[in-house]
Amino acid sequence: MSLLHVDLASTGLNQLSSIEIASIVAPLAAFWLSCCFLEFLAPALPFLDKYRVVSKDRRIFEKNLAPFDDVLWSAFHQQLLQAAIAIVFAVVTHDPLEANRIEDPATLVLKLVGGFVVMSTYQFWAHRYMHHNPWIFRNVHSVHHRILETHAFTAFYEHPLETVVNLLGGAIGCVVFSMTPFTGAIYCTITTVKAVEEHSCYRFPLFSVTPSYLSNAEHHRIHHLSKGIKSNFD
Ligand SMILES: [Zn+2]
């Protein structure tokens, strides 16, 4: 046996069901698909122009302290970290009786709504704390604020510690509401798309009806402009 041989049984990876694997892969795929749609396809669709909240002139992004290729590279690293944490979470919480179970629609929707409330509240206060603790802002959250003009790919341009803090919010929602891997996959995919939309150049009607603390692209853009950095924590 090669020294490099990895015994999957000892890692617990071999026991994961296809739904559990999908719960790891779906949010990652949703990130790249939603970013590519909002950045490259949406600007070419005139009927979406009424939802756009910033100019199509890409020169506005030149003020960012992180150039576009840095943002892409950072997103790639963030996704690797997210995948690693998601795999550990799936292995640790694996339950053979729940792995392939699909909850009834009413329970599923209730759990999703509860999860969104928990995660949004957690993220609001965690984000606010990152601005009020000078050390954390300087060493962690300031990385995300190298972005002065947001676009979809900047959603996860952040310090790795901030990635861990954000993923903890998602994990809390899954655990508090005992989500099955199937429900968890939907929950994490929607929260990923929401984070991308929040940093994109579009504000869609679905997000216009949410309470202000759940944020949207218009609110969050103000937060990234220097005038919003000490307030407007949406
Ligand atoms: Zn901030």
Ligand SMILES: [Zn+2]
């Ligand atoms: Zn942001």
